[in-house]
Amino acid sequence: MRTTTARGPHRTAGGRLRTAGLPGRGRPRPTRNLAGLPAFVWLAAFFVLPAGLVAVYSLGESSLFGSSPVDLSRPTTDRYQEAFSDTFRIVLANTLRLSVVGTTLCVLLALPVAYAIATRIHGRWRYLVVAAVVVPYWTPFLLRTYAWRILLDDRGPLTAVGVHDGFGLLDTRGGAQLGVVYNYLPLAILPIFVALDRLDPAVRRAGRDLGATPWRVFWQVTLPAVRPGLITAALLVFVPLMGDYVTPSVLGGVRATVVGNFVYDSFLAGQDWALGAAAAVILVGVVAALLALAWVLSALAIRVLRIVRPLDITARLRARTTTPERPIAGSGSERRERDLWGVALRGYTVLLVAFLWLPILTIVSSSFNTGNTLAVWTGFGTRWYTAVPHNDALLSSIAVSLRVAALSTVVAVLIGTLAGIALVRAGRATRTGLNGLLVLVFTTPEIVTAVGLLVLYVAAGTIASDGTARLVIAHSVISVTVVAFVVRARLAGLDPRLPDAAADLGAAPGAVLRKVLLPLTLPAVAAGAMLASTTSLDDVVTSSMLGNVGTTTLPVYIYSTLRTGLKGDAAAAGVLLTCLVALSTALVVALLGRRRQGAAAFRSLLGG
Amino acid sequence: MTGPTAPRRPSTGLTRRQFGTSLALLSGGLLSGGLLSACGSNGSKGTSAAATSYPTAVSRGSTLHVYSWADYISPDAIKSFQDKTGVTVQVDTYDSAEQAVAKLRVTQGTSGYDLVVMDGSYVPQLSSAGALLAWDKTRLPSMEGLSQTFLAKAWDPTNTYAIPKSGGSTGYVWDSAVVTGAITTWDDFYARFADAAVDGRTSVIDGAPSFISSYFWGHAVSDQTTDPAQYQAAEKYFTEKVLPHLAQFNSYPRADLAKGTVVLAQAFTGDARGALIDGPKTLKFALGGPKSDLYVDHWVLPNGTKSPAAAHAFVEHVLQPANAAAETTFHGYFTGVTASKDLLPADMPHKEIIFFDEGVPADHFEPATVTPAARKLSLATFERLKALAAK
Numbered sequence: 001m002r003t004t005t006a007r008g009p010h011r012t013a014g015g016r017l018r019t020a021g022l023p024g025r026g027r028p029r030p031t032r033n034l035a036g037l038p039a040f041v042w043l044a045a046f047f048v049l050p051a052g053l054v055a056v057y058s059l060g061e062s063s064l065f066g067s068s069p070v071d072l073s074r075p076t077t078d079r080y081q082e083a084f085s086d087t088f089r090i091v092l093a094n095t096l097r098l099s100v101v102g103t104t105l106c107v108l109l110a111l112p113v114a115y116a117i118a119t120r121i122h123g124r125w126r127y128l129v130v131a132a133v134v135v136p137y138w139t140p141f142l143l144r145t146y147a148w149r150i151l152l153d154d155r156g157p158l159t160a161v162g163v164h165d166g167f168g169l170l171d172t173r174g175g176a177q178l179g180v181v182y183n184y185l186p187l188a189i190l191p192i193f194v195a196l197d198r199l200d201p202a203v204r205r206a207g208r209d210l211g212a213t214p215w216r217v218f219w220q221v222t223l224p225a226v227r228p229g230l231i232t233a234a235l236l237v238f239v240p241l242m243g244d245y246v247t248p249s250v251l252g253g254v255r256a257t258v259v260g261n262f263v264y265d266s267f268l269a270g271q272d273w274a275l276g277a278a279a280a281v282i283l284v285g286v287v288a289a290l291l292a293l294a295w296v297l298s299a300l301a302i303r304v305l306r307i308v309r310p311l312d313i314t315a316r317l318r319a320r321t322t323t324p325e326r327p328i329a330g331s332g333s334e335r336r337e338r339d340l341w342g343v344a345l346r347g348y349t350v351l352l353v354a355f356l357w358l359p360i361l362t363i364v365s366s367s368f369n370t371g372n373t374l375a376v377w378t379g380f381g382t383r384w385y386t387a388v389p390h391n392d393a394l395l396s397s398i399a400v401s402l403r404v405a406a407l408s409t410v411v412a413v414l415i416g417t418l419a420g421i422a423l424v425r426a427g428r429a430t431r432t433g434l435n436g437l438l439v440l441v442f443t444t445p446e447i448v449t450a451v452g453l454l455v456l457y458v459a460a461g462t463i464a465s466d467g468t469a470r471l472v473i474a475h476s477v478i479s480v481t482v483v484a485f486v487v488r489a490r491l492a493g494l495d496p497r498l499p500d501a502a503a504d505l506g507a508a509p510g511a512v513l514r515k516v517l518l519p520l521t522l523p524a525v526a527a528g529a530m531l532a533s534t535t536s537l538d539d540v541v542t543s544s545m546l547g548n549v550g551t552t553t554l555p556v557y558i559y560s561t562l563r564t565g566l567k568g569d570a571a572a573a574g575v576l577l578t579c580l581v582a583l584s585t586a587l588v589v590a591l592l593g594r595r596r597q598g599a600a601a602f603r604s605l606l607g608g
Numbered sequence: 609m610t611g612p613t614a615p616r617r618p619s620t621g622l623t624r625r626q627f628g629t630s631l632a633l634l635s636g637g638l639l640s641g642g643l644l645s646a647c648g649s650n651g652s653k654g655t656s657a658a659a660t661s662y663p664t665a666v667s668r669g670s671t672l673h674v675y676s677w678a679d680y681i682s683p684d685a686i687k688s689f690q691d692k693t694g695v696t697v698q699v700d701t702y703d704s705a706e707q708a709v710a711k712l713r714v715t716q717g718t719s720g721y722d723l724v725v726m727d728g729s730y731v732p733q734l735s736s737a738g739a740l741l742a743w744d745k746t747r748l749p750s751m752e753g754l755s756q757t758f759l760a761k762a763w764d765p766t767n768t769y770a771i772p773k774s775g776g777s778t779g780y781v782w783d784s785a786v787v788t789g790a791i792t793t794w795d796d797f798y799a800r801f802a803d804a805a806v807d808g809r810t811s812v813i814d815g816a817p818s819f820i821s822s823y824f825w826g827h828a829v830s831d832q833t834t835d836p837a838q839y840q841a842a843e844k845y846f847t848e849k850v851l852p853h854l855a856q857f858n859s860y861p862r863a864d865l866a867k868g869t870v871v872l873a874q875a876f877t878g879d880a881r882g883a884l885i886d887g888p889k890t891l892k893f894a895l896g897g898p899k900s901d902l903y904v905d906h907w908v909l910p911n912g913t914k915s916p917a918a919a920h921a922f923v924e925h926v927l928q929p930a931n932a933a934a935e936t937t938f939h940g941y942f943t944g945v946t947a948s949k950d951l952l953p954a955d956m957p958h959k960e961i962i963f964f965d966e967g968v969p970a971d972h973f974e975p976a977t978v979t980p981a982a983r984k985l986s987l988a989t990f991e992r993l994k995a996l997a998a999k
Contacts, residue, residue, distance in 0.1 A: 064980045067737040071715060087988070090995040120972075153867055171808075171855040245617040257998035258890035263993055268706040269815060284937040373886040375863040393678065451710070458715050465718065491622040544703050545711065548672045549720035560678035562860050563883045564939055567679075593678065595822045 018535045033430045035513075038415045039480060040434065047441050047477050050452025058277035062270075070296045085464040088262060088279065092236040092286065095258040098173075098248060102180040103238040109181065110188035110233060111226075113352050116345035117189075118196035128464035130193075130527075131582070132353045134322040136360045137186055137534040138581040140555050145179050145250040145360030146566065150366065150375050152251075157362070169251070176252025182238075183247050185356065186534065187235035187482075187542035189528040195229025196222070197523055198490055218498030219311055228492035232485045235291075235439070236531075242287050243445040246540070260445060261284050264541075280448045287443045294523040360578075367571035373567045374566045384568035394573050396550065400468070402580060404543075404553060407472040412479030412532040417525050419480060420487020421517055424494065438481045449477060450545040457546065467551030474546050482535060483528030491517075533581065641966035642649040654982035662744055662916035668694030675700050675708060675910075676725035682938035685845065685931040692925070705730060707875060708869075712739040718913030723919040728763040728904045729817075729976035731770045740769040741909040744894045747920040750945075757905050757965040758944035761975045771923055774941035775904030776877035777964050778818055778896050781861070783871040785890040793897045794826030798845075800872055803855040811873040812850065813859035813865065816983070817976060818901070822874065822993075825899040825974065830988075832979040839989045851997045865891060876903075878941050881961040893961055904944075904972035936962060 058079050060072040081590045117129050138145060150157055152166025152175075160479045169175040199222065207217040241247075245260025263283060266276035286605075367385070371378030409531055422434055441449075453474055457464040464470060554577055558570045637747050658901070678701040686697045703728040705939065712726075712734055713721055730754050734740050745751060748771060748808040758772035778799045780797045789799050801810055814818045821831035823842040827837045834838075855870065864870040865889035875883065880893045906922045909916060925931055932945035949963065960966070965973070 063982070064978060065736045067713060067739075071708070085988075086993075087992045087995045090999055091991075093993075148867075149863075151870060153865070254851075254920045254994070254997035256852050256856075257994040261994065265991060267706055268710070270944070270983060271706060271709065272984065272987075372888065373863050375884065376866045378888045391683075393701065396698075397701075412691065431960065444950055454711065454714055458718060461718075465720070467720075476829055510983055540703060544707050549700060550698060557701050558676050558701050560701040562703075563677050564878070565860070566677045 008605065009224065014237050018207060023315060033422065033426045035127050036426050036430050036434045037416040037418075039422070039484065040418035040437070041476065042411075042415050042480065043437055043441060046453065046473050047444075047449060048437075050456050051440075051444050051448050052452075053219065053455060054273070054448045055281055056277075058281050059271050060274045062274045063273040064271055067283065069271070070277075075121070079274045080282065082595040083262075083266075083275055084282055088259070091257055091259050091262055092283075094250060094255075097262070097292075098176060098180060098258060099238055099241040099438040101177060102184065102241055103234055105177070106184050106237045107192075107230060107233050110192055110353065111230070111351050112345060112348050114189050114192035114196055114229070114245070116198075116349045117224075120342045121349070122296070122347050125542045128463065129349060129353065130190075130530075133189055133356060133528045134187055134534070135578065135582055136356045137183075138537055138578045139360055139363060140558055140570075140574045140577065141183065141246070141538040142250070142358045142555065142566075143541075143571060144560050145247065145260060146374075147362040147366070147446060148175075148178065148251055149183070149360060150555070153375070154469050155248045169254025171251070171255070173252065173255040179247050179251040179256075180244075182359070184237045185352075187236040187531060187566070190531060191232035191236060191486050192226060192229035194486060194490045194524040194527050195232070195492075196226050198494070199225040210350060214257075215414060216311055235442070236482065236485060239287060239291075239439065243283060243443065247391070263445050264447050267297040273451060277448065283442045284440070288439070290431060293600060335379035340379060347379075353442045363571050364575055366513035367568055367575050369568050369571075370386045372565065374571055379515040384572040384585075387569050388572050388576065391569060393552065394554075394569060397552050397554040398573055398577050398580070400471075400547075400551050400586070401537060401577060403468060404471045404475060404551075405533045406584070407468070408475035408479055408536045409529050409532045411476040412483045413525055413529050416480040416483025416532070417487050417518075417521060419484035420528075421491065421513070421521065423484060423488040424491040425496070425499070425517075434484075438484055441477060441481045446478070446539075446541045450474065450542040454545055465548070467546075468550040470546045470548065471543055471551055471553070474542045475539055478535050478539075479532035483525070484532045486528040487521055487524045490521055494520065512531040530585075537581070573601075609715050610814065615674075621726055622793075623683050624794045625929050630983065634799055642837060645722075645761045647657050649825075652711070653683060662920070662935050663934070664917055665846050666695060666915075666917045666921050667694050667706045669696075671698050672915050672922060673698050673700065673720060674724070675719070675721040677701060677905075680905075680939055681926075682931070682934040684934040685926050688931065688934075689922055689925045693918065693921055695915070695921075695923065697943040700823065705994055708882065710960045712910055713737045713833060715739075716910075717910070719910055719912060721910050722913040722915040723922060726770070726906050726908045727976065728761060728770060728772075728775075728906050729764045729907065729978050731908065733978060735764075736756075736922065739911050741911055741913065741916070743909060743918060744772070744916075745946075748924050753801060753927065753929065754944045755941075755942075755946050755949050757897050757902070757970070759906065761902070762977060763975065765778075765798055768904035770908050771927075772944040773905045773907050774939065774943045775902065775937065777900045778822070778876055779880060779900060780896065781865050781873050781880045781883055781891055781893050782869070783865075783888065783890050784892050785888070786871045790892075791894055792966070794822050797828075797872075797874070797896075798849045806872045807853045809869065810850075810854050811858040811861045811870050812854065813874050814859045814874070816986040818859075818874065818876075819993075820858075820986045820990050821823040821901060821974075822896060826895055828898070830940070831901070831974055833975050834892045834979070834981045834985065836985060841986045841992060843989050844941055846993050849998060852992065854997060857994060857997075876982070877961050878939070881940050885909050892960075895964055895972070897972070899974055901976050903976045958971045 056072065058071045059077065060070040060074040061074070061076065061079075062069060063071050113133070121129050150156055152170050154165040156166060158166060167174075169178055202216050204221050207221050208214070212220070216366060241261050243263070245258050245264055248256035248258060248260075259279070263276055263279045266272045266279055270276070326348060367373050368380050368382065369377050370381035370383045419434060419438070426434070453470070457470055499512050499516050503509070503514045507515065533562055538555065539553070540555045540559050544559070545555065546554045547556065554573060557565070558574070561567065561570055669784065673925050676699055681699060688948065689695070690697060698720070702711075708724065708726065709730045714726065718740070731740070747766070751767070751771065754772055758775055759767060764770040780791055782791060782800070786802055790870060791800065817831075820842055821840075822835065823833040823836070823845055829838055856864070857879060858864065858870075858873070859876075860879050861873040861875055862871050865873055865875070865883035868888070875893075877895075884891050884893055909919055912947040913919055926943070927945060928937060929945055929947035929951055932943040934949035935943050936948060936952060940962060942964070952959070
C-alpha cells in the first residue's frame with residue numbers, strides 16, 4: 001500500500017519486473033548482510049566466547065580449593081552423566097509443564113490486548129495503554145512479584161473484596177504459574193502488538209466489503225499478519241522461562257523447583273562449575289530440540305491446512321444450508337456487532353491493566369508501611385522515603401541501575417534493530433546463522449554467560465575494569481536479542497519489494513534504511529527498547545557476578561536485604577526508580593518528538 | 609593495581625594494549641585451557657606479604673571499598689569512622705556469599721574491594737586460592753574482647769585471615785497457638801510436620817548446608833560425612849517425614865512467620881528474631897538440638913586491597929564495644945565483642961536469640977565447614993529432595 005508513495009513512471013514497470021523476475025525475498029544484495037554484522041561481532045565477543053569457555057568447563061572437574069575453579073587437565077564426560085540424573089529429569093518435566101502452560105497462557109492473554117491496542121485504541125490513549133503495560137515492569141522484579149504474596153495472603157487486602165485465602169494460590173503450582181504469567185506478559189503483548197499494528201485496517205475492511213465473513217478475514221488477513229508476532233511472543237516467553245528459576249520460586253513454594261535451580265545451585269551453592277556447565281549444556285540442547293520440533297510441527301500444520309483449506313470447506317457447507325445473502329458492510333446491525341466486540345476488547349484491556357498494576361499499587365502502599373517488615377502492616381508514614389536520601393548505598397544503587405539500563409538499552413537498540421532487519425532482509429545463510437545465534441543467547445542460562453564474562457574480564461585486565469561498562473555489555477547481550485526479535489516480528493511479512501523498489505529508484509542503501517525501513521520499524525524499536533530496559537532493570541544474576549566497586553544495582557541490593565529482612569526502604573527505592581525511569585522515558589520521547597516534527601514522530605513511534 | 613600487594617599480571621605472552629588482542633587471547637585460551645592456568649598462575653604469592661609491611665598511614669579523603677551483605681554494617685559505626693578518619697566508606701553488596709567467593713577467587717586481586725565480609729566456612733578456600741591477605745593483628749588490639757564462641761574456629765584456627773564480624777546459629781520457630789508443647793530437638797521439630805494443624809504451613813531453609821545437615825545434627829553424625837549411606841538415610845527421613853507437609857524452601861521465613869502463612873519453620877537466629885519481633889506474641893524460638901551449626905561472618909582483607917591501613921582502622925573501630933553495640937542494635941546479630949552486651953539498649957527485644965551461645969556448651973555448635981566431597985553429596989541429596997517435593 002505504501003508503495004504508492006513511490007513516484008514516477010517506473011512504478012508500475014518496476015513492480016511488475018520484480019514480481020515476474022524474482023520470487024520470494026527479492027534480489028540478494030551484499031549490503032543487506034551488513035546489518036547483521038554488529039550483532040555477530042558483539043555476540044561473538046561477549047556471548048560465544050564466554051559461554052563457549054564455560055561449555056569447555058563441562059569437560060573438567062571442579063576444584064573448590066586453589067585458584068582454578070575447574071581442572072581441565074584430564075578431560076572427561078563424567079559431569080554429563082552426573083548432571084543427567086534422575087533428579088534432573090524430574091525437574092525438567094516440571095520445568096516443561098510450567099513453561100508450556102505459562103507460554104500458552106501468556107500468548108492467549110496477550111493477544112486480545114495487543115489486538116485492542118492495535119485496532120481499537122487510538123491517539124493519546126494508545127500511549128497511555130502501552131505505558132500502562134510497560135511501567136509495572138520498571139519496578140524491581142522481586143518487589144512486584146513479592147507483592148503477590150502480600151495480596152494473596154489469607155489475611156491480605158483481597159479479603160476486603162471477598163477473596164479468602166488468596167484463591168489458595170500461594171506456594172502451589174498455580175502460584176508458580178501466576179508468577180510466570182505475570183512477569184512474562186509484556187514480552188508477549190508488545191511483539192504481537194507491533195506485528196498487528198503494521199496491518200492496514202483498510203485491508204481488513206476491504207475483506208469484509210468483498211463479502212468475507214469476520215472469521216474468514218481473521219483467518220486469511222489478520223492471522224497471517226499477526227503470526228510473526230505470535231511466534232516471537234511464544235519464543236520470548238518460552239525460551240527464557242525454561243532456564244528461569246527465580247520467577248516461579250517466589251510464589252510457587254516447593255512446587256517451583258525447575259531445571260534452573262539445578263544449574264544455578266551447581267554453580268553457586270555447590271561451586272561446582274563443571275557440573276553446572278554440563279547441566280546448562282544439556283538444558284540448551286533440550287530447548288534447541290524442542291524448538292526444532294515445534295518448527296517442524298508448525299511447518300507441517302501449515303502445509304496440511306493449505307491442502308485441507310478448512311475455511312473453504314465450512315464455507316461450502318454453509319452455502320448449502322443458508323442463503324448467500326449478507327448484509328452490506330457498514331449497515332446498522334453490522335456496526336452494532338463490531339461495536340460490541342470493541343467494547344468487549346476495551347473492557348478486557350482495562351481488566352488486564354488492572355491485573356498488571358495491582359501488585360505495583362501494593363508496593364506503593366507498602367512503601368508507606370512504617371513497620372520493619374515489608375509484608376506486615378503496622379502503620380502509615382513516610383519513614384522510609386525520608387530514610388532513602390540518607391542511605392548512600394541505596395541511592396548509589398538507584399543511580400547505577402538507571403545508568404546501566406539506559407546505556408545497555410541504547411546499545412541494544414543500535415545493534416538489535418540492525419540485527420532484526422538482517423533477520424528479515426539478509427541472505428539465507430546470514431539469516432539462519434543470526435537466528436540460531438540469537439536463540440542460543442536466549443536459551444543459555446544467564447549464570448553461564450556471567451561466569452564466562454567474569455573470567456574474560458579478568459583476563460582482559462584493565463581494559464575491562466570499568467564496572468559500568470562490564471554491566472552494560474552483559475545486559476546488552478540479552479537486550480540485543482529481545483530488540484532483534486521484536487523488530488523481526490514487525491518486519492516479517494513486509495513486502496520485500498518495498499525496499500527493493502526504493503533501491504531501484506536510485507536510493508542508496510543508507511537512504512533505503514533511513515527513509516523506508518526505519519520508519520516502518522520504529523514502533524518495534526520503541527517496544528524493543530522498553531523491553532530491553534525492563535530486562536536490564538530486572539537483572540540480578542549477571543549484575544551481582546560482574547559488578548565491581550561502586551556498581552551495585554538496585555535489584556542486587558534488594559535481593560541482598562532479604563538476609564536482614566525486606567523493608568519499606570526497598571519498596572520506596574523501587575517506587576522512586578520506577579518514577580525516574582518513566583520520567584526519563586517521557587523526556588526522551590518528547591525530545592525525539594520535537595526533533596522530528598512533533599506529532600508525526602509520535603505517531604510513527606507508536607505506529608499511529 | 610597499585611600498592612604493595614599488586615598481583616602479577618597473568619603471563620600469557622600477549623600484549624594487552626590493542627583491543628583486538630583480547631580476542632586472540634581469549635580464543636587461544638579457549639582451545640588450550642590456558643585461560644584458567646593464566647588466572648591461576650598468579651596469586652598465592654600475595655598472601656606471603658608480611659602482615660606488618662602494610663602502610664600505616666590512613667589517608668584522609670580516601671575511600672574504603674567494602675563488599676558485604678546489604679544493611680549489614682551499622683550506619684552509625686560507619687559515620688563515626690568517617691568523622692574520625694576522614695575516610696569515606698563505600699559499601700557494595702552481594703546477594704549470596706558463594707557469588708562473592710567466586711568473584712574473589714577468579715579476580716585474583718583485581719576485584720577492587722578493600723575489605724570484604726565473608727562467611728567463615730569459605731575462608732580456607734579463599735586463602736588457599738591466594739585471594740586473602742593476612743591481618744596485622746598488632747593493629748587490632750580490640751580483638752582481645754572477642755568471645756571464644758567466634759574465635760579460633762577450624763576455618764582459621766589462628767584468625768590470620770579472618771576477624772569475626774557477627775554470627776549466629778540455626779533453630780526453629782513455631783507458633784505456640786498452633787503447635788503445642790516445646791520443641792527441643794531436630795527430631796521433635798520434624799515430627800511436628802505431620803500435625804494436621806501445621807500441614808502445608810511449614811518451611812525449611814533453602815540450602816543444603818542448613819537443611820540436609822539438620823538431619824545429621826539430630827542424629828549424632830558429622831555433617832561433613834562422606835558416607836553415601838548417611839545421605840540415603842537423610843533422604844529417606846526427609847522424604848517420609850517432611851516433604852509431604854512442606855510448603856516452602858525459604859532461607860528467610862521471617863515475613864511469612866510474622867504473617868502466619870507459616871507456623872513452623874527452620875530459621876537462622878537473626879531471621880527468627882525478626883519474626884518474633886514483628887509477628888504474634890505466640891511465636892517461639894529454640895536453638896536446634898542436640899546440635900546445630902555455627903556460622904560467623906568475618907572481615908577479610910582481599911588480595912589487591914588498596915587501603916589496607918584504612919581496612920585495619922575500620923575493623924579496629926567496629927571491634928570497640930560501643931561500635932559493636934551499634935552494630936548489634938542495627939542488624940541484630942552478636943558481634944562477638946563481649947563488652948558490647950552491657951552497652952545495648954535495656955529494652956532491646958529478644959536478646960536471648962542474639963546471644964544464642966549463652967549457657968550453651970561449646971560442643972553444641974558445629975562450625976560451618978566446606979569439605980568438597982561432603983558438599984557434593986549434600987547438594988545432590990538436597991537437589992533430589994527439591995525435585996521430589998515438586999513432583
